[in-house]
Amino acid sequence: MKLLFLIGCCIFLQTSLCAQQRHLSGKVTGETGLPVARVAVLLKTPENKVLAFAYTDSDGRYRIPVSDSMNLDSTAMEVSNLQYHVSKQLVRPGQEVYDFKLTDKVISLPEVKALNRPVLRTGDTTSYNVNAFARDEDRNIGEVIARLPGLSVGENGMIYFNDKPINDLYIDGDNLMAGRYQIATKAINKNMIKSIEVIQHHQPVKVLKDRVQSDNIVVNLVLKDENSTHLSGQAMLGAGLPSLWDGVANTMMFNKRFKMLNTIKGNNNGIDYSGEAVQFGAASTLETEGNTRPSPLLSPGTVGDPDIPRNNYFINRSGSATANVLFNTNKEWQWRVNLLGQTDRNKLSYTGIVENYLQDDTIRYTEIQNAIRRKKLLSTSLSLKANKAKYLFDNVLRINIGDDRNNSRMNLNGLDFGQQLRGDLSDFTNTLSWIPASRRGIWGFNWYVNYFNSPQRLSVDEGLNADVLNDGNNFNAILQRASIPTWFSHASVTYRPNKSTLNLSWQAGVMNEQQDLNSILLLQQLNGVFTAYQHDPGNALNWRRDRVYLNSGSFLSRKKWQLSLSVPAIWQSIRYIQQEYKLDRSIPDFFINPSAKLRLLVASEDHIEFSLNHSNHVGNIAGVYRGAILSSYRSLQANDAELQENSNSGAKINYHFQRSITMLFLNAEVKYNRVKANSILSGIITDDVQRTVLLPYENDQSSFSAYTGGSKYVFPLKLKVSFGLLYQKNWYEQFINNERLPFANRVVQLNGGLDTKLWNRLTIAYNGTAVWSDSRLSSTSSGSSSLNTRAIRLTQRVALGYSPMKNLFVNVKGWQTYNQRPGMRDVHYVFVDANLRYKMVKWKTDLEMDITNLGDIRRYEYFSLQSNRFAANAFAIRGRMAMLRATFFF
Amino acid sequence: MKKFLLSALAALFLVPGIKAQEREPSVICVIYDAVHVSDTNNRDKPFKEEMLLIVGPTYSKYVNNANRAAVKKMMQAPPSNVPVRVAVGKPMAVVSAYGITNTELFQDPARKKMGITASLGKHDYLMEYDLPKINWKISEETRKIDAYTCQRATGEYAGRIYTAWFAPELSFSTGPWKLSGLPGIILEAEDEKKEVQFLFKSINKDSTEHTGTERSRVAKVTEAAFKRAEEAYMKDPVGALQAQLSISDPITLAYRDNTGKFTSGPEAAQLIEENKKKKESSFNNPIERTKK
16 A cells, blocks of 8 residues: 555656656658658757657657747647658647648658769759869850760750750750750859759650650759849950950849840950851751751852861951840749840951862862851740640740841952842741640640741842853843742641550641742843843742641550650642743642651660651752752752652661769660652753753662760769761762762761869860761772762860969860872861960959960861862961950859 | 467567668768777877768668778679689688778668678678667757758767757758767767767768668677677687688788778788787777767
């Protein structure tokens, strides 16, 4: 009894002692109602600090001791565990029991902000930590991207991932630039970006996510601060000798709701902005919509630009302004406006010798051109988009207008004359997509409509080739006009049933194309009167193409392989009428263009892909006009054949190897392609004029290529090494002066590069390309014909950087080219540039001194070789230049 | 009766189920600089090691990060079916400098268990313990470590009072060495006298690691039994290894110092002897001052 009393006392004492200490307790259960053991229940302050905590026992019960001294005002109880959603309850005075019911989390891994790991990979996303790869001397994010293993950047700013061009570049998940991402990579400071993500198999349409396999690769720039309302940017002013100036102002603001990037630039020191107007991926859009356009009918008759760094020969005065604004509304709607305006004037001085090799003769002409090229472009794009889980609505209106003028003084085989080529551009496109999900499947409605016109006018102030153009009578001048105004529309409906093991999709579409080809060739006679070219009345060709198609696609995905098939059936009708030539053709066609792709998933990041395709193509309006067009001052073109039809069969094997963690990327590809055409291009060459006619002979063109390339990053050395090897062979036939000649071209190309930073001081970058090419007649009879040619070209780039002290950078860049061709003297050039930069951190300003072309080379010569046509070209280029620039960052 | 027999049988199989060294893919890896003032007469020359904490959804593993590179390399080498001595020449009896962590330490916070594996010659051993229960006192003081806001907690373990900084954002109840029991990974910890420190070096989300043991055939032993085996091995490493391999071929004696450098032959014997003496004379400040 005594004992019992004692025990009773003890219990009483115990409880009275504990009276100062309360407990917050409760039970934690999961979705199924079962208790959850060993999870931490935290008592947190409003500042999110842990005040006390306890673990649940095997029954899911917990008890957190709370002393009276604790201030429980606005504290909360929280269960935070990897496998469950965070659950929170506010602590209410008087309430001591808090039960939790947890819901399972699908993604069980926490968001780890790993700042130290240079590369991370989750699923299809490879994320590069900018801090690990950026260098002090980098000014913009583009320079960092170029250094990332697996990624490379082309001369025009296009980004490639493991040798495949990326589809788009996003800024914090939003496609602000609408394909012109080269502007953004130049303007965005590396300090704004936390990481660079490469997302493979990116499906931009939310409705189609996990339903439609995509091969898109997207690069996403992840912002350090996605809620920033700070307006940042940079302003640069530069001046130099001989009388050079350069200026840039960029402003940008990026946050979740609003994104903006504006640029304004101008220079006369060799920087070309025209590359900024290129919308990467726009060409493939035209291709998929079926809206391919004939190339311009008239040209100034010059060779292309010299193959040296552009700022060495671009003698210019250019300006460019862009505005890009994107706004996300609360209801997941997105507005976007992109404006771009450019003006450019540049001079090109060129001397050329062109040789056309025939089997027993060589035709040679010399040409001197001093051209002033002027260009204006205004490009706008307006987009309204809702990318929701239930549907996608996307409307994009694009308007491009521009004009292009080329005034040149020419000298052909000693004859002096002037010419002007003028082209205007109007291009309007509207693209509408609506992809709603219904209970049974997903519908897709797409409509693309385009108006395109680019009228051209070529005038020559000398009566050239009087015997061809004017029956041998002398005359004063030539005027050629040509245009192909085009209306194009493509509408389609797609349906993808939900319950389909084959991931079937059905598509039906209608395509209409309405074109006119108008051209007239006028000659100004000696008395000043314009008369039409006598031999034909020019062109007023009317063309209509209508197409209806049905496509069934399927996609089968298993653990180890994926198979996709597409079998479109196409009914097409083409009608073209040219009354003057009694031409009225209707060409009905039916074809099936099947394609198949099998992808074997060899390892988590590797795959082998086999693809096969067969397609039929019909030529365009530029292949059927009958009236002669003076396509350049020395070439008169006309057609004398039916529409060119060709069928194309291709096979490809591709091996993609990727180790994102150790940063090793390899890929290899073998491709064979064969085109069967029903007509062949024939050239008739007389002393001054080339006349080309399409002749109705069946012929084959085939090509084989094998490529392997890769890159590897060595972390301790901060070294990126890359290489590529290409072998390519093409077979084709060409008519030259009534002879049908089979040609075979071979190209072997090897390139390698490395980029490293040693002792945090010295940077070394090397890039070299060697190309061996030859072209020969493949028929055995011709033996060592003069048509056989060979060439070797070697290009190397070396950049050395040294940082003698913090914030001071010295860079020397060398560019070397070496060309060798049997029977010609070797061509060898070395361009050296130097750059000195000092960062004034306090003033947020960079001072920069640039000396380009230290060797003061003023003339550049190179040779080009296309089957039987050889050209030796010489350009006047910019000599030595010195620039002083100050860039202020804000 | 039948039921009872069945459950008894089931219990028999389940009892050995400490799962501390179970293998699951890693979620987070934390690298620490472990600093230990092992000789109080030589405070300016503490013993330093880079350690790696591999955290999985339920378990964690704590290993020497320097050894780790070597282990990983070995794992990548093609598996060979040929006997070890053919592959490496002569078998080697390795003695490491005192203090180097060659063990793997596993925490199983859910079951409050801890496991340690160690090797002597060619034999691998596993010792099991209860996870030390530390009565942490949480303070409201916070500090940023890497990208994480960490909160301060203090607690006593094995005769030292530790200050730990844990990250509630990383809701794993684990930490370096034997420290655990806070609602978040302990990213940094040190004792009052700064004689034992686990200093944060880096954190990453590496899913290529795992929480299982790299050792192949572990024998479960008690700590006392292991200590005896260790003593015997240290007395005559060559003999012990010969006995383990049951061969009479000559065996090379090798010594691995703090930097991971190997020395073999008579020189090794001398270094081992020196190391032993040094241990007796200067290792006067063990991490665990009281046995728990």
